[in-house]
Amino acid sequence: MTIYDISNKAGVSIATVSRVLNGSNKVRPDTRKKVMDIIEQYDYTPNVFARGMGLHSLKTIGILCADSSDLFLAKAVYYIEQELQSNGYESLLCCTGYNLDIKKNYLSLIVSKKVDAIVLVGSNFIGTTEEENQYIKDVSAQVPIMLLNASFSHPNVYSIYCDDYRSMFEAATSMLDAGIRDILYLYNADSYSGKKKLKGFQDAMQARGITDYEKFIQFYEGSLEQINDIASFTSQIAKDITFHGIITSEDALAIGCIKYAQKAGICIPDDLSVIGYNNSMLTTCCTPELSSVDNCLKSQAHQLVQTLLGVLDGEAMPAKSIFSGKLVKRGTTRF
Amino acid sequence: MTIYDISNKAGVSIATVSRVLNGSNKVRPDTRKKVMDIIEQYDYTPNVFARGMGLHSLKTIGILCADSSDLFLAKAVYYIEQELQSNGYESLLCCTGYNLDIKKNYLSLIVSKKVDAIVLVGSNFIGTTEEENQYIKDVSAQVPIMLLNASFSHPNVYSIYCDDYRSMFEAATSMLDAGIRDILYLYNADSYSGKKKLKGFQDAMQARGITDYEKFIQFYEGSLEQINDIASFTSQIAKDITFHGIITSEDALAIGCIKYAQKAGICIPDDLSVIGYNNSMLTTCCTPELSSVDNCLKSQAHQLVQTLLGVLDGEAMPAKSIFSGKLVKRGTTRF
DNA sequence: TTGTATGCGTTATCAG
């Protein structure tokens, strides 16, 4: 079934069929109906490739994320895909992994698919140096780039993120104000947002006059799915330093810490307070339940798609949309 | 940059450029090099639409899943996407939700995008009646359909799944053999695999001569992310019936049960044994750790992609690939 | 309001 077949059967020209298809109002109602009936009858769908060739667009958005099975990223992808879907866009998903070169490859690959825009989910797409981020600049010359949970200043790049620095600063401050001054900071990524969180923690410590906090900052290398490995790791740290508070950059890390405490017979929150990050479903899986920073992912996703739709419509949209996270207090903290 | 520009600069015809592009061996090496140099130099990429028009394919696989933020589905999508990626295929992802009509719509939509095949992730795409599954038959006439964790017999439909019936039968049997005869069965989906698991439980009970098990079978309607709701739900059930074992169709449900037990002061595994399903990361998030049935998702995903590649290559491939799940014993069981 | 003709960038089928 092609547009020619339809036009034959309906006794009109292909131009008229095309007009009906594209909702042009310059078609007489009865002609429209005649054509529509044939289209329905034969269940005709225009060929996307031919259509794309004329329009240079397929109403498809490329979504890149490092690992769609990561709890946080998966949810982000889900929200974004849903919103795009309900606005008539489809999603081309690529899971890139965390290697920069591979990410670059996937990006150019997805651009060659003529997507209308690209969404980079998660802050691990943004590096520290100009050179590392050059690939984003290059691509932004061709299509708009949307950043979820990351920030990068460049024309045609739009950032939607949570102020992780401030959120972490406040979380740490509230723990400090509760009288806990020996706080272990556990993190697992040097991504854009990972750095922001860390800085927030450090500045909070300094602001409260604590100077020897560097030894309390520990990097965990393993998989976030291996809770027991995280627990062992924490247990190792506990041999060297004493702490009565833990703040982590991810909920899963905090879960590992809780597990460590349980094994070591340390009582939470009496002897140890724990704060996670992301406010994921993991927070309610453990006992006591985990206090965690909510970075309002759903709102971010919504804002991202709205901004994107605006951009594609040629409207002027904010280059940055910044949300404020907030600490959700549960059983692992007393304050 | 088009194929014409390249052919001009290289001093050959577009046919030759096309041959170089598509790796035809009927090109003299020096001609090939000459063309390749120009292509590299101008960083030329063929237009996908035009290419699709000729090839009727874009090496793209459509992936449908109800909810990519579901722990199990997200991991499945991840594995599949990765394997496809490394075999030169891209993935068009659609999250459909659980409504049948909406699923049908998305399916026909994604077919119209000329994908080379369609992967339906999760058993919720298969209904009970012939009529419910008609939409799958219709589509299978156009492209191969791959089912992950579900089974459906029809030409051009390939099923890869775990024998959930048997796995659940064995899990229940091992609990029964440990002397626990009052077992609560908690489930949350009437999907294809949901039914299989349930049947496995029922048959195990009957095989051990237990007759009044129906009242022990309970359906939970809410979200799997609301662990506390699950706990409350379990707590309500406990008012009516007494049980010393729990088996659930999903790890998250089991986590909710553990939470209930902790609140009620019931000791696991001494007074209550719990077995979950999926062997997800949640199993190690709780204390004691959750015994769970591993349905070898990763192997399923691998097999699915291998089968798909074979099918696309025109090879004869098995219509069904069935894996055996097995119980991974952890702290919530004594046996 | 409708029809005609052309372009879009490839691939594939022929000759040469």
Add this chain to the structure above:
DNA sequence: CTGATAACGCATACAA
């Protein structure tokens, strides 16, 4: 081995 040229299915400027 290489080059011309015809599809491919649609959108659209232009003509009627």
